[in-house]
Amino acid sequence: MDDAKGCKHIVLVHGACLGGWSWFKVATPLRAVGYRVDTPDLAASGVHPMPLRDVPTFRDYTAPLLDLLAALPAGERVVLVGHSLGGANIPLAAEMFPEKVAAAVFLCAFMPGCAARPSKVLEKFVEENWLDFMDTEMKPQDEEGKLPTSMLFGPKVAREKFFQMCSPEDLTLAISLMRVSSLFLEDQQVQQPYTQERYGAVRKVYVVCTEDYAIVEEFQRWMVENNPVDEVKEIAADHMVMLSRPGELVQCLQDIAEKYA
Template identity: 75%
Template sequence: MADGKACKHLVLVHGACVGGWSWFTVAARLRSAGYRVTAPDLAASGADPRPLREVPTFRDYTGPLLSLLGSLPPGENVVLVGHSLGGVNVALAAELFPDKIAAAVFLCAFMPDHTSRPSHVLEKFIIDKWLDWMDTEMKPQDAEGKLPTSMLFGPQIAREKLMQLCSPEDLTLAGSLLRVSSMFVEDLQVQQPYSKERYGSARKVYIVCKQDLAIPEGFQRWMIENNPVDEVKEIDADHVVMLSRPDELARCLADVAESYA
């Protein structure tokens, strides 16, 4: 049984301003259950040394994930899990490597469709004011506007909207490790929609977090209605579910791996 699990590879993709470290508790639980787990740092994130200004496009930002998928041997595929903005990284990866994706899992994540530009879900989220950004810092990176707007979550939004069910220890850890990131809306606005034949053909699971105050359940449900998925799961958790509900999330991802990988 353990050998079968070891053949099942989960790749965990973090959201904006954090890094692969955000998955440490869930990754440890999945590995102890016998699964292979990779949680890469995206460009200018986590321990990746690049500053954001050296990552001008969303594809550049996704580069470490794309390199990982490109390095997989022929015939090997993964359960690809994206959290928050990481859902758009998962969508791009499924577009470029459809044969490498056993299932694309969107964990309270932005999920593009295959008819609109990939920026559409982000723009709708912003325009319809689903989130009070509170003390989030949004700044232009350059006077010419060639680089995407930078973003850094402040302590108030982390405490009240992102991590309201997390422990004080996890909140302190996250606060010390957050890095300046971006939603890359400007770059995603000029990209073509991901295709029905590639991204659209990926088997998809959406995990709704019911106490999420950052990407509220109502917006998560709208994305599912806008782009129907193969399966919907639910966890009674806040946005940073991998820290607030690691046991439940690990069980949920193991279930997905057993069903799809």
């Protein structure tokens, strides 16, 4: 084990309806070469025991990640990687713990800026119909509308928009493990913008996936243009790059960790 790498800590944050399990092809080789890797399940995701109805806010949803950072020893910094909706979780973590984030990495992910409320990129994505949600189920959780709208990707949208470069086995596994989630749009619409002094000061890398049919390349690049980052990298992969092109992603994350951590 490389002692220098052993000091480097990478935290991989999954997207909506997924869980820490989605990183298994990436976490394993990174650990094998000496990195410390965490793949937390966000609330009501993966094997986290809580049901979505008990997760009323985006901060509640992000709590397992925030708890992980809060527990880090003083002086320890992580490379924080957010995939898809996980790109909305890592700015909240960076806003709260900027001193603990060596770099925030957005992997074909939503990326809020500091000039508008956190929901802006999600609102644009939904309102301008950047994704045909197909057989995705979206429905209210309660009659009063106090809880966030629930969301579960169907097999058709998963196969055609998210996993089109993945193996049939990976698609089968993912569909069996997906859980009802939410974009938490309603809650994020009432939050204040993140600050330039905290989240804004954290170094950022955007990894564009050029064959992504979910958050398409054009939308990824629009976010980068509107919220410039320290570096942009590219992988010719679909949205589920960690399953379809794990070797390329592992190399990409190693390069980022060696440069920023």
